[in-house]
Amino acid sequence: MSALFPTYARWDIAPEKGLGAKLIDGNGKEYLDFISGIAVCNLGHCHPKVISAVEQQLNKLWHVSNLFQIKGQEEVAQILVEHSDGDYVFFCNSGAEANEAAIKLARKATGKHHIVSLRNSFHGRTLGSMAATGQDKIHQGFGPLLTEFTYVEMNDVAALQNAVTEKTAAVMVEVIQGEGGIRLMNEQYAEALKQVCDHYGCLLIIDEVQTGIGRTGTTFAYKQLNLSPDIVTVAKGLGNGFPVGALIGKESLKEAFSPGSHGSTFGGNPLAMAAAKAVLQEVFKPEMLQSVQEKGEWFKAELEQKLSKFKIVEEVRGKGFMIGIACETEVAPIISACIEEGLLVLPAGPKVLRILPPLVTTQNELERASEILTTVFSKVEQKQSVNS
Template sequence: MSALFPTYAKWEIQANSGNGAILKDQNHKEYLDFMAGIAVCNLGHCHPRVNEAVKKQLDKVWHVSNLFHIEAQEKVAQLLVEHSVGDYVFFTNSGAEANEAAIKLARKATGKHHIVTLKQSFHGRTLGTLAATGQEKVQEGFGPLLSSFSYVELNDEKALQQEVTEDTAAIMVEVIQGEGGVHLMDESFSEQLKAICHEKGCLLIVDEVQTGIGRTGTAFGYEQWNLSPDIFTLAKGLGNGFPVGAMVGKASLKEAFGTGSHGSTFGGNPLAMAAAEAVLQEVFLDETLAHVQDKGELLQNQLKEQLSPLGIVKDIRGKGLMIGIECTIEVADLLYACRKQGLLVLPAGAKVIRLLPPFVITNEQINQAVSMLAAVLKEADEKQSVNV
């Protein structure tokens, strides 16, 4: 009997080792990993540069208080601001903590409490980020939540215009809703975001926990929507599996997060910073980002070619190596069938298959994955046709 709370619907797999885009289970079966720890292991499993950096730091010092100067924090923060629109960084242990910090900073800097977020968004599971998350199924049972949040549909420009007032502290968005179904923001909606924030004097927060660190083919997803967020948040791919997050803000917000205003015992831990520095030095290379764009284009083209003719496939969408396949049926059984074939993929809601392969994926592995997916979906499509 397990001593763990049953909070996860665990799969039948125990991962014992991994390298690049391959995972091996307890029975030595190999899996092609197209989930990368949910967009975490962007550089693949056991990336030598990241592994070496963490091993080297292990023999120096594991942890000191943030009352000490930590040189690695300065290096990672500098890498982040040099490659973004931000000026200052606060380090956390997770995406939820980074989003909590963003919410606190927005409220403190503006003196306002109301924040508008999007329906079907996902920002975390703390009480603050739970209130920011626009999904009732995630919030159920934990009320009453913070009352200062309201929600509009992604790309509903009229609703956004009506919801934001002079009392709104911030609008908080994902440029691609990962957990919500791999839905992309329209360019016209991003333009309206900029106009409304300017008109109403509110801040723009972009949650880049899943879309950041190269996942969409640029350093940060907001770049592809021509946005310049006042605050953006990171985690997942920042440590390639080592727990680390970050909130990045513009210079105008510095005074609102002065001494004693916020803190984290483990945020910016030397081990986490060693991993993050190695990750950023690799991901921010032009050739790495170009590779993500090229592989993402190849993957989407092959998916559309082989899957679009199937009746159960409604849409294929995404950017870079963040792709959703929307189906007309629920996908839980399809995910299981993929695992049986040796392919690991994720859901994004009940009817979307989400693909998040590591950046080190090869053309051959893309071909293998698409073939496996095609076999599973063709079988399901044939069954669906018979049932109809």
């Protein structure tokens, strides 16, 4: 009997080792891992430069607390601000912590409490980040949430304009909703976001926990929509599997996060910073980002072409290596069939298949995944036709 709380519906797979986009279980079965730890292992499993950086730091220093100067924090923060619209960074351990910090910072900096976020969003499972999440299923069973959150539909400009007022501290969004079904923000809505925030003097918070660190083919996904957020939150891909998160904020917010206003015991520890620095030095290379753009466009077009013949497929959507296949039916049996064929994918809601390859995935691996998906959809559709 397991001594673990049953908070996860775990698959019957026990991975033992991995390399790049490959994952091998205890029985020796090899999988193409197009989950990447849920958009975490952007450089794939056991990337040599990340391993080397962490090993070197392991033999120097693990932890001292944020009472001390930590050189790695300054180095990683500098890279993040150079590639974003922010000026200062706060380090923590996860995306939920980064979003919790963003909520606190927005309320403290503006003196206001109302925050507008999007339906189908996902920002974490702490009480604050859960309140920002526009999904009832995440809220159920936990009693009263943090108050003064309003949820509006992605890409509904009128709803956004009606929700934001002089009392609004911030608008908090994902430009591509990951858990919410790989839903993309359009340019019209992005422009409305800028106008509304400027008009009411509220902050724009962009959650890049899943979309950031090269996942969509740019350093951050918001750059593809010409936005300039006041706060950006990142985690997942930042450490390639080592727990680390960060909040990036503009100069005007510096005084609101003065000494004693917020903190994290393990945030920005030397090991996490070693991993993050190695990741950023690789992922933010122009040639790496260009590769993700090109391969992502090819893969999406390939899936559109091959899967369009199946009636159960409604749409293939996404950016870079963040792709969703929207289906007419629930995707659970499709995922099970993919696992049998040696391809790991996951859902984004009951009817969307989510595909998150490592950024280092090869062309041959993408072609193999395309073949498996085509085979699986063919078998699933045939089975459904027989049963009907």
